[in-house]
Amino acid sequence: xxxxxxxxxxxxxxxxxxxxxxxxxxxxxxxxxxxxxxxxxxxxxxxxxxxxxxxxxxxxxxxxxxxxxxxxxxxxxxxxxxxxxxxxxxxxxxxxxxxxxxxxxxxxxxxxxxxxxxxxxxxxxxxxxxxxxxxxxxxxxxxxxxxxxxxxxxxx
Numbered sequence: 594x595x596x597x598x599x600x601x602x603x604x605x606x607x608x609x610x611x612x613x614x615x616x617x618x619x620x621x622x623x624x625x626x627x628x629x630x631x632x633x634x635x636x637x638x639x640x641x642x643x644x645x646x647x648x649x650x651x652x653x654x655x656x657x658x659x660x661x662x663x664x665x666x667x668x669x670x671x672x673x674x675x676x677x678x679x680x681x682x683x684x685x686x687x688x689x690x691x692x693x694x695x696x697x698x699x700x701x702x703x704x705x706x707x708x709x710x711x712x713x714x715x716x717x718x719x720x721x722x723x724x725x726x727x728x729x730x731x732x733x734x735x736x737x738x739x740x741x742x743x744x745x746x747x748x749x
Contacts, residue, residue, distance in 0.1 A: 596622055616728050619646075620692060623669055624685065624736045629747060632673040639665045656708060660700045667699035668692035685736040690729030697721040 604618050619642055626635040643662050647653040672692040675683050683691070701721055705714050 617693060617696065617732055620668065620689065620696075620732050621736055621739065623665070624672060624689060624692065624732070625740060625743075627669070627673055627676050628685075628736075628740060632669070632676075635669050635673065636666075639669050656704075659707070660703055663703045664696035664700040668696035671695035684733065685740065686730055686733030689733030689736060690726060693725035693729035693732065694722070697725050 604615055607615075622642070623635050623639055626638050640662075643658065643665055644653070647655070647658040647661070650657075652658050669692070671694075672688050675688045675691045698718070698721060701714065701717060705711075
């Protein structure tokens, strides 16, 4: 949880070309938690990192908090569902892409329904799909590397 909160907080300080797009570094911890401990523990980590991160950044109950929480819940549910088929259909990269896709699209629709209410926001969908693909590949690859290095230590 501490690592996820730190990654979440540090990432909010990084300026990206498009303000709401992020790599999703904290999702590394969520995806590893799904693999190692299950969906319940992944949700505990998700909720705690969003809460701690929002307190640290001064954004508790701010629109960014709600977007982060809703996107995180959608991504964790989607990755948890995909994890069931992991060995047959999906690698960490595939699961990460699915999580990024659900996170980005959920945040877009929450922003639309709660804040913006203009249909032209939906023109961002192609950008969000491309972003999901790219960040999903990066995060999935990092999870693959970390999982390979850490798995021997988990059985101790």
